[in-house]
Amino acid sequence: MRIFILALDGVFDTGLTVLLDALGLANKFAAAQMGGALSFEVSIVGVRKKVKSGQGFAIPVQAIAPDSKPDWVIVPALNTGSPETLVPALGRRDVSQAMEQLRKWHAEGAHIAASCIGTFLLAEAGLLDHGEATTTWWLAPLFRQRYPNVRLDETRMLVPSGRVVTAGAAMGHLDLALWLVRKASPEVAAVVSRYLLADFRSSQAPYIIPNHLAQADPVIQRFERWARDHLKEGFSLEAAADALATSPRTLQRRCQAVLGKSPLSYFQDLRVERARSLVHGSDLDLDAIAVEVGYVDGATLGTLLRDRLGRGVRELRAELR
Incomplete structure (x- = not known):
């Protein structure tokens, strides 16, 4: 399975690393248990040559080839936790370029996923229109008012809708990664979750x-x-x-x-x-x-x-x- 993680400038450090660690562990245990029959080919890609995380660390992104054909594209959150910082970020040039690329990949048949504030990029790109979604719970009022064509339920941790999947706040990145692994192998997902001390959660409601x-x-x-x-x-x-x-x-x-x-x-x-x-x-x-x-x-x-x-x-x- 070929997975692109689309990293933008100011990407949420924890979200990015959790995705990489969970998928990396899945590859390790799949090799041990299944002889390598299951493999996640993960690449960090970007629309810019240089990308820094929200904490200022350089992210080694690959350029997006015109003929690239990912099976899945995952959009981690931006490190913008309030409407005052998020709304201007959605108007950035690199964010607009990323949304255009997401629409292209989706039209070509790729599955698209995002967690936390990354879900706003999917909604802004129109990929969630007339479908169901979840998002980071504390920004649900902004999401609901900005994207009235999306059926939002912020109490849910993870919402598949067609070829698009959204997950909840912050550590929802881990829930998203485990969900992807579980689709490929429930056995491997169970081992990864135990190593990471992470249960499969269906709801954000207790955290709201x-x-x-x-x-x-x-x-x-x-x-x-x-x-x-x-x-x-x-x-x-x-x-x-x-x-x-x-x-x-x-x-x-x-x-x-x-x-x-x-x-x-x-x-x-x-x-x-x-x-x-x-x-x-x-x-x-x-x-x-x-x-x-x-x-x-x-x-x-x-x-x-x-x-x-x-x-x-x-x-x-x-x-x-």
């Missing part, structure tokens, strides 16, 4: 910090503050809208546009976050925690925690041991 998402929009910020003050009460869309001096319909629209969910769903996210904090930081039993976040009994809260986080109270408390 709700108030970081709220900062993307002033109305949502005010709604978040109101919601935190009313977690013990039953949710009322009308009461929330009235407190924010807006209409229920406007609040619904803003939540959907920025967060991709209803006000009630976001309210439940805040309840889950608060409950998780109490599970970690207090000796309260589940029924007492349920009261603190507005549920009548611990069973209902326990079900919500497991649905949202994939773990129950015992597992959450065990995280701190």
Whole structure:
């Protein structure tokens, strides 16, 4: 399998090295277990002759030959963690050249993949239009507003959609590499994951910090503050809208546009976050925690925690041991 890793100036160091290490280990174990029947031929390519990482290290990129035919092209993240730095980066000349090259490879039949902020390049190039995708969770509001033709679900760790695959934030690069290896050999992928102490993860939801998402929009910020003050009460869309001096319909629209969910769903996210904090930081039993976040009994809260986080109270408390 011929894989190109497309490195741009300011590439996220960890993302690039994780991809190289995971695929390199896969080759090593495939040679030992399968006699070399599985092989990942990995090349770092660039649209510029000289590329530096986000930390300032020189990246040894190869020039892209006009007749190059990769099976897969992977776009690691840029080292730009905020909208203020990301949006200007998307307008760079080398980024535009990279997007043009990605469109060409895709049209010729190559599979394209990206993780974290690299997913923005795929969306900007139009390769995600009318398909499903995930992205780095804290920039999901920007992604959702900038690319309305993409069906975004930032709670998922990895989303295949046609010949394009997107993965989640930061260490999502590792999830992407393991997914590629697993498609070729589940046995080799299992060994690589054990050597790297990396489990196969399906969700980013346990890592999402709700108030970081709220900062993307002033109305949502005010709604978040109101919601935190009313977690013990039953949710009322009308009461929330009235407190924010807006209409229920406007609040619904803003939540959907920025967060991709209803006000009630976001309210439940805040309840889950608060409950998780109490599970970690207090000796309260589940029924007492349920009261603190507005549920009548611990069973209902326990079900919500497991649905949202994939773990129950015992597992959450065990995280701190």
